[in-house]
Amino acid sequence: MIELYYWPTPNGHKITIFLEEAGLPYSIHPVDIGAGDQFKPEFLAFSPNNKMPAIIDRAPVDGGAPISVFESGAILQYLAGKTGRFLPADPRARIEATEWLFWQMAGLGPMTGQYGHFHVYAPDDIAYAKDRYRREVLRLLGVLDGRLEGRAFVAGDEYSIADMAIHPWINPYTKAPLDLSGFTHLNRWQADVAARPAVQRAYALAEQYGAQREMTAEMRKHLFGTPTP
Structure with a gap:
C-alpha cells in the first residue's frame, strides 16, 4: 500500500496520475497547504522541505521497513522502479x-x-x-x-x-x-x-480534495510567508 500525502496541485497530480495508471493500491492523506498542514511535525519527519507530495511505501519490494520519499520527481522514479513501468528499459x-x-x-x-x-x-x-x-x-x-x-x-x-x-x-x-x-x-x-482514463481519474480527485477558496491572509502566510509591509 502506498500512502500518498497529497493536495491537488500540479505536483500532487503527477503522483495520482502514476498511481492510477499503474493500478497501485494507495490511500490519500490530505495535506492542506492553505491551512499549514505541511508544517506539522509528523509530516516534516519524512518531508523535511515542508512540501507535498510525499509517499510512504508500506510494502517495498525488498520486504523491509517502509520507505518514505519526498520530491515529486524522486517519487515518480521510485514508483517506476517499484513497478517496472513507465520508464523505458532501453x-x-x-x-x-x-x-x-x-x-x-x-x-x-x-x-x-x-x-x-x-x-x-x-x-x-x-x-x-x-x-x-x-x-x-x-x-x-x-x-x-x-x-x-x-x-x-x-x-x-x-x-x-x-x-x-x-x-x-x-x-x-x-x-x-x-x-x-x-x-x-x-x-x-x-x-x-x-x-x-487514468489521467481523468487523477484530475477528478481535485473535486474531492482542496475545494477552491478565496485567498485569506492566513492562507497567504502558509503558502508564501508573511509579505514584507
Whole structure:
C-alpha cells in the first residue's frame, strides 16, 4: 500500500496520475497547504522541505521497513522502479525520459509557478516579474512543442513518467491563462494525455480534495510567508 500525502496541485497530480495508471493500491492523506498542514511535525519527519507530495511505501519490494520519499520527481522514479513501468528499459530511451523529467523539475515547474505567483497571487503588480516569467514559460513551452514534433510522447513512442510530470504544468492557472494556440504539437499531445482514463481519474480527485477558496491572509502566510509591509 502506498500512502500518498497529497493536495491537488500540479505536483500532487503527477503522483495520482502514476498511481492510477499503474493500478497501485494507495490511500490519500490530505495535506492542506492553505491551512499549514505541511508544517506539522509528523509530516516534516519524512518531508523535511515542508512540501507535498510525499509517499510512504508500506510494502517495498525488498520486504523491509517502509520507505518514505519526498520530491515529486524522486517519487515518480521510485514508483517506476517499484513497478517496472513507465520508464523505458532501453538505456537510450530511458535517459531521454529522465532528461525531460529533470527538465520539468528544474525548468517548467519553477518558471510556471513563478508565472502563477506574480500573475495570480502577488499582492503587488510587478510588471517586470510578470513579463519575465511569461516569456520564460512560453520559451519552455516552445522547447516542448519542438520536442513533440513527430513524437507521440515526450520520450518517443512510450508514455512515461516524463509525460506524467509535465502534463499538469501545462497552463494550470485559470485566472491567468496563456495563449497556446501556436503550439500545434504540444496541443495534440496535451489532448491525448488528458483523454487517458487514468489521467481523468487523477484530475477528478481535485473535486474531492482542496475545494477552491478565496485567498485569506492566513492562507497567504502558509503558502508564501508573511509579505514584507
